[in-house]
Amino acid sequence: MTQSMKHSLKFLLKRYSFYLGGDQPAVTWYERFRSALGAFIGLMLVITVAMYLRELSGIDEWLMASLGASALLVFVLPGSPMAQPWAVIAGNTLSALVGVSCAILVSSPLLALPMAAALSILGMFMLRCLHPPAAAVALIAVLGGITHYRYAFFPVMVDSALLILSGAAYSNLTGKPYPNRPPK
Structure with missing residues (x-):
C-alpha cells in the first residue's frame, strides 16, 4: 500500500467513523458494569413490585414495555435532561394518556399510531x-388496543416512579448524583 493510499484510508476512517459509533464517548469498564448492574437491579425491583401489585389488583397490564429504554436513560445517562424524574414520570404518563385517547377516538391504526406518537411528543x-x-x-x-385510562397510572406512572426511586438510590450509592440539581 502506498503512503497516499494509507493517508486516504486513515482520512476516510476518521471522517466517517461516527457512522460506526466513533462519536460515542469512551466509557470505562467499571462504568459499563455499574450501569448494567444498576439497570438489572432497578428493573428487577420494578418488575417484582409490579407483579405484586398486579396480583393485588387483578389487572392484566402490569408492566410497560418501554421500561428497558427508560432504564437505559436513568442508569446509563443519569445526567441527561431526558432521564430526570419529571421527564420520565410525566413523559411516560402523558404519553399513555394520549395513546389511550387515540386508541379510543381513532379507529384506523394507520392514523391512530402516528397521531399518538406525534401528540405525545407535542405534549411532552x-x-x-x-x-x-x-x-x-x-x-x-394503541397497538395493544388499551382503552382504559387506568393504564396510564398503573402500570405506567407507578413503574416510572419505581424506576426513578431505584435509579436515585443506586446512582447515589455508587457515586453518581441523581437526579440532577438545577444550577444555582
Missing part, C-alpha cells in the same frame, strides 16, 4: 418532559 414539549421512550408508550397503548 409543552410540559417540558421530553423522554424518548415515552413516545413508544403512546404507540404501545
Whole structure:
C-alpha cells in the first residue's frame, strides 16, 4: 500500500467513523458494569413490585414495555435532561394518556399510531418532559388496543416512579448524583 493510499484510508476512517459509533464517548469498564448492574437491579425491583401489585389488583397490564429504554436513560445517562424524574414520570404518563385517547377516538391504526406518537411528543414539549421512550408508550397503548385510562397510572406512572426511586438510590450509592440539581 502506498503512503497516499494509507493517508486516504486513515482520512476516510476518521471522517466517517461516527457512522460506526466513533462519536460515542469512551466509557470505562467499571462504568459499563455499574450501569448494567444498576439497570438489572432497578428493573428487577420494578418488575417484582409490579407483579405484586398486579396480583393485588387483578389487572392484566402490569408492566410497560418501554421500561428497558427508560432504564437505559436513568442508569446509563443519569445526567441527561431526558432521564430526570419529571421527564420520565410525566413523559411516560402523558404519553399513555394520549395513546389511550387515540386508541379510543381513532379507529384506523394507520392514523391512530402516528397521531399518538406525534401528540405525545407535542405534549411532552409543552410540559417540558421530553423522554424518548415515552413516545413508544403512546404507540404501545394503541397497538395493544388499551382503552382504559387506568393504564396510564398503573402500570405506567407507578413503574416510572419505581424506576426513578431505584435509579436515585443506586446512582447515589455508587457515586453518581441523581437526579440532577438545577444550577444555582
